[in-house]
Structure formats: structure tokens, C-alpha cells
Amino acid sequence: MELLLLKNIDVKILLTVLGIVAVLAVAFAVLIVATSKICAVKTDEKTEKIKEQLSGANCGGCGYAGCADFAKALAEGKADISGCAPTSPENKKIIAEILGVPFSSEEEKIAVVHCQGGDNAKEKFKYVGNEGCGEEIDFMGGKKLCPHGCIGSGSCEKNCIYNAVKVTDGVAKVDTARCTACGVCVKTCPKNIIELIPKSAKVYIACSTTCRGKDVMNACSVGCIGCGLCVKNCPTLAITMENNLPKIDYSKCIACHNCVLKCPRKCIKTL
């Protein structure tokens, strides 16, 4: 490799090539910076800092199009940090400091499906058509005889990016290990029977029908008939009966599992 004098290649071509590309580069650099000046989107760095703390899953549980929009809403004070469940509590503390908002470390939550019907719930007709719970309930309230129960077409499963909801033998079931309580399934379920309950909860009501006992017996073999045994047997009176359906007040519940044992229809299940 003798001392290099660029003798093998034609220097003139090299210079013209470099010249052209350089001129192009300068021209386009100027054009690009000009457009960047014209279209300067002023994202104040507060929103950027908040966006870094958020989980970035873009799940939409907070009701905004994605983490970027939620961060902007947070910065403008229009949204509250509790709206985003997937972000870990420490990140929420940091965001609260950025916003200068007092941060009450509120309870961790988990999603749960208030229905266990599925195959043991009778069907009015056999539905063949476009998939998705939303479409199915447009047609006479869905194929199940029970008007409140889960129809098992899996819209929640389709929209859960954490793969935490699965339709097993006709009814949606939440996999507690994977659920980050982002709340997307709560919004997508057209029957509104998925609810976020405190993670520390040990039991939940696996039914959401408010029909009277006789109709329930006819529609579903595992539906709650509103007998009230759970209310009577709860030592801390944590369960109250509203409109033929028991409701658990988790602040009083001491997880004694009395209600689970006493329920004749096995509607109260453990987490």
C-alpha cells in the first residue's frame, strides 16, 4: 500500500460528486430547518418528562388516544394520574412531583368479570354473524336468555393488549397474574359487567343479574337468585342487597369466606 496519491481514481469525478451531494445537502438542510421552524410544535418539556414516566403501553384505559395525549392532559391538569393503572406507583409519585399535585397512593386495582354463566346460561337463538359483543347485543340483546350476563364473543379478549382476559367455556375470565387494571376491558364490555375492584379483595360476586329468582332459575343454572343468605351470614355486614343483587363493600370485608360457603348457587368466587 504505497503512499496514497489518489492516482488510481479520477479526482475530478470525485470532486464533482462530492460537490453535488454537498450542495444538495446544504439545500435540503436549509429546507428542513425552515419547515421545522414553521411547524414547530411547542411540546413543553413537562409533557415529555411525564410521558417518560408513563408505562407507554398506549392501552387507552385512561380514555385518551395514547400516553402522549394523556401526558399532555396531565400537564394541563385536565386529567388525574389515577386514570392510568398500568403505570407503577413509584412512577406515579414522580409524576405527582412534576405536577406538584399531592399524591395519595391509592389502592392497586384488578379487573373482574361479574358473570360465570357461559355454557350453563341458556341461549334464545344460535347467533351466526359478525364477531364481537358490541354487534351481537344489537340483535335482540344478544343470544343469551339472561339479559345481563356475558355473551362470550370476546371483545374484551380482543382489546386487552396484556392478553389477560380469556373467554373459557363461553364466559370471559380475567387472569389475575397478567391484569394491570388498565381498564380497557371495562370500557369495551357492552354489558358493563367487568369492574375494577381493589387488588387486595379476596372474593367477588360472579353474577350481575337483577332479575327475580324465578326468571334467573329459568335462564341460568349458576345465576344469583337474590336469596340474601350471603347478607345474613356476613359477620361484618360487608354485603348489602341492591335490586336482587348482593354488593360487597371491600373496606369491611375480612375475607372470612362465609358467603362463598353459604351461597347455594356458588355465585361468590375467590380471587
Added chain:
Amino acid sequence: MKNDYKKIAFDGAIKNNPTLKLVLGTCPTLALTTAAMNGIYMGLAVTFVLICSNVLVSLLRKAIPKEVRIPAFVLIIATFVTIVRLILDYFLPDLNDIMGLYLPLIVVNCIILARAESFASKNGILPSALDGLANGVGFMIALTLMGAFREVLGRGEIFGFKVWNFTLDFFGTSAGAFFTYALFIALFSLIYGAIADRKKDKAFSPVLKEPNGEAE
């Protein structure tokens, strides 16, 4: 820091396989999977260029202002491909005869710019190099498998050796390429979905979500 590398390698090659999961670089994939050997050569070429361009991009990531990053990345990748061709031509002429066909295609390959844009411009040099290697290998495996599949069914050969003389020239056409590609993506999602379920992998969802949702 160590398992972080393992995660990058695993992510790049298998979990977020550029061809089968993020579905990037479809032009070379459809065009070149007519033969398995193409897959191997293209895979090698892409892996090499991907590693080097990722390293260079992550080296300069702080210097390149955000406004002109795409033209700068494209220049780096194009320069690299030219340098690789010069080196091959001088030192390994016979390899250059074979690879010479694929090198110009690489400048137009989406994977390299995608990795440079979404990974290398945000991480350090070593992770970027590893990510380049992982994605390159993932790309090569996917292309070779598809190439073999189409070659066996389309021309009854594998790597050029006669297997049987049953030929379906549907697989030689572009419609066949689309069909094979669809088949392999579904297969990948099926196999990996099963592995993920057993391993209780939280983030993997069998239904393919928008790639940018996960690639970030």
C-alpha cells in the same frame, strides 16, 4: 446489565422478529424467497450491514440533530453498503460475485432504517450492535425458511438439489410469495403464542397489535 443483552437478543431475533412479527422489509422478502440460498446470502449481507450501521448510528446519535436524522441515517447506510462492496470486491472476489446481487438491494431495505430509527438512535453502541445482529439473524432465518418452502414446492429442489419433480409454479409467482408469507406469519404467531402462554410471558399478545405500539 447482562440479562438486558439477553433480552435484546431474544427480542430482536425471535419475539420481535423483523420479518415475521413486525413485518418489515417485505420487498426483499417477497422478491428473494424464490430460493433458500438467496435467503442465506441476503441474510448475511443484511446482518453485516445492520450491525455496522447500528453501531455507527448509535455512535453519532448525540451529534445528529433530531431534525435531519432520516437523511443522515440514509447517508450512513448508503456509505456503508458502498464500503462493503469495495472491500468484498478487493479481498473476496468470488463472494462478491454471489453477494453483488444483493448489496444494492440493501440500501432500499426497510429493516435497516427501521432498526436505526427505533433502536440504534436511542441506545448505546453495544446494545445497538447486538440488536443489529439479532435482527439480522432473525431476518436470515425467516428468509431461508420461506425460501426453502417456496423452492421445494415451486421447483422441487432444495438448495439447488433435486428433491422430487413435483412442481407447483404458483409458488414461483408473487401471489405464491404472499401466500407463503401469510402462512409463515400465522405459523410464527401460533408457535410463539404457545411458548409465550407456557412461559406466562405478559407482554406477548397472539393477536398482532400495531408494531409501533410495541416497537417503542
Added chain:
Amino acid sequence: MRKLFNNIWFKCISVLLAVIICSGGLIAVLSDVLYVSPEVRTKRALIKIYGEEKSYSVVIDTDSTDDAVNSPIEYEKGKIDKIYIIDKENETDGEYDFVFKSTGYEGYKSGNVTLWVKVSVNGGNRRISKVILENYTKQTLMSKLGNGYYDTFLTDVTDGYFTADKDGEGVKNVVTGATKSATAGVNAVNCVIAYLEG
């Protein structure tokens, strides 16, 4: 001065220019250091054809400096850059080899294909005995021209020319997946035949 350096205009332009000048310089240096001279390319081609180095005498060589030999033979669809006569050890007269380097035009996107063509002459009979690819410009589907394509040329040099269109009824039809690139290759070989036919 400080303000100039982190002014966005200056930063963008300077970075792009820096990248271009560095990469341009690097390519220039490398293409000079790793320069493959025409002689080396010819040596490589001969090794590929004969399997070992061969000495040759020049009839036409566009890369050589003396003017008697360096003008190529132009044809309408191609040109011949080099013609060599390979020196034979056992000098049996009337039997020697030509090696042509010819370029065919009208390839894919009007690029061209350069081939090495070996013609072995034995008394009156002239036969194309080897065709290999040298290089090409703008042919993206070259991978489709397998060895089969180059072997179809290995015929006697009679008056017939090759054609490369599907329904052309020409003497020897050479059709492959990449018809455009095939046309350029065929043009290159036709130039050799045109030269031999005189």
C-alpha cells in the same frame, strides 16, 4: 460565537456536510486503496474460465494506453472492449482460443451487462466454449439468470444470432425470467458473433 454553534441552522447543515465529507473521503480513500486494476480483473476472469492463470496477447484492449489497440469495436446493440488471444503451450497450429470482453446494451432500465466470452477456434470450426458474467449496471433481477442461461450460448458460431424475446422465432431463443437482463446478455454475445462473422 457560542450562540452560532448551537444555532439549529448551523448544527443541521454542518452535521450533514460533515457526514457527507467524511463518507465521501472514506469512500475515495478506500476506492483508491482497494482499487482493482483492469489487469487484475482480466487475471481473475481467466482463472475462472481456465482454472489457472494464462498469458495472453492483446488484440484490442480499451484499458491499455497505446492507441493502436485501445479503441473498442462499437455495434448498434453493444460493444467489444477486449479481445485476447490465449498463448498455447503445445503450438498445434490452427487451434487457439479467443477471449472477448463484450458489453450488451438495452438491459433492464436501459442498463447494460458485461460478459467474458471464450471462443475456441479449431481449424475452420469456431465454437463458443465458455460465457461468464463480468458485471452489470441497473439489473435488479440478475439473480434470475442462473448458470443455465450462460450455458445456452455454448454453440458453434454459425451465422445465426441469438434472440431473447419470448415469441421471437430467431435461431436460438434464450428466454429467462428476467427477459430485460437476458436481452442485454444476448446483445453482448451477438456482438462477439458479429465480430467473428466479420
Added chain:
Amino acid sequence: MAQFLAIIVSAVFINNFVVVQFLGICPFLGVSKDFKSALGMGIAVTFVMTITCLITYPIYTYILVPLKIEFMEIIVFIFIIASIVQMIEMVLKKFSPALYNAMGIYLPLITTNCAVLGVAELVIDQTQMASILGVATMNLGYAVLYGLFAGLGFTLAIVIMSGLREKVARLPINKHLKGFPIAMIVACFIAMAFYVF
């Protein structure tokens, strides 16, 4: 006027970049999930193609050819396309952030989009354009028009694809076939349909 029709027919139908020549498939599959982002992508690609032809054609014919450095063509073209895409990205980020988020990684990928580079190279190829337009020499006007209609051809293809995909997404398909695989199979049928040309 005849040339005008020739451009439209050839750019949109006969050698449509996506459906006949199968170039630019990455965004064609990646962004055609719903109609709005598909249309957005189509318009962005049309805009890039038109401006690219406007800039690359004169550069090639009046600078690269006279100076005998045609080999620089690929790098120069890609650099121009990359700069245009960079500008588009800023414009989109400012004026329609929703579309910007919907396109995500596929916006920078327009740079390596084979269709855009394909149209840039096709337009400068005198012999091919002469055969398409039936006119002796090409000029800038035809080049820009061809770029525009090639982009519209791309938009047409991607919009039809998004319509098909939205319809198909509601059918009860196996979980693993949803998303890209079913899109590919739809593209496979489109490909078969276009064997005619």
C-alpha cells in the same frame, strides 16, 4: 391530451406500483388497517412521489447525465427522498398528530419505500417512458404528472386494501390469522387478479 390519458392509465392501472409491480408493500400492509390512516398514508406517499419527481428528474437529466456520473443516481435519489420525508414528518406532526401517530414507524419508512424510488427511476428512463407515453422525449411536466398519478395509484390500492381489511377483520377468523396474515392472503388474491395485465 393523449399523453395525459396515457399517463393516467399506465400509472394507475397498467403498471400500478403496488398491485402490478409489487413495490412498496411494507406501508401497503402496515398502515392499511383502517381507512383513515390508509388515506393519510396514500396522500403522504403521493405528495412525496410528486415532489421527488419534480426534483430528481431535473437533477438527473441536467446534472448527472452531462457529468457522466449516473452511478451516483441511487444515493442522490434516496437522499432527496429522505429529506422530503423528513419535511413531511414535521408538517404532519404539526397539522395532524392523529395521522402522525397512526403511521408511526411507517412514516420514516417511506424513504426506503421501493415504490417511491421505483417511480423516481422509471421517470428518468427515456426509452421506457417513451414507450408508455408514445412521445419522443420526456420532459419535466410528464415526469411530475407521472409521479402524481403513480401516487394516486398507490393511494387507490391502499384504500381498497383498507376497505377489504376492515371488512375481513370482522369475520370470525382463527386468532393467529388475524392482522397481517389475512391481509397478505387478500393481497395474494389481488395479485392473482392482476395476472391479466
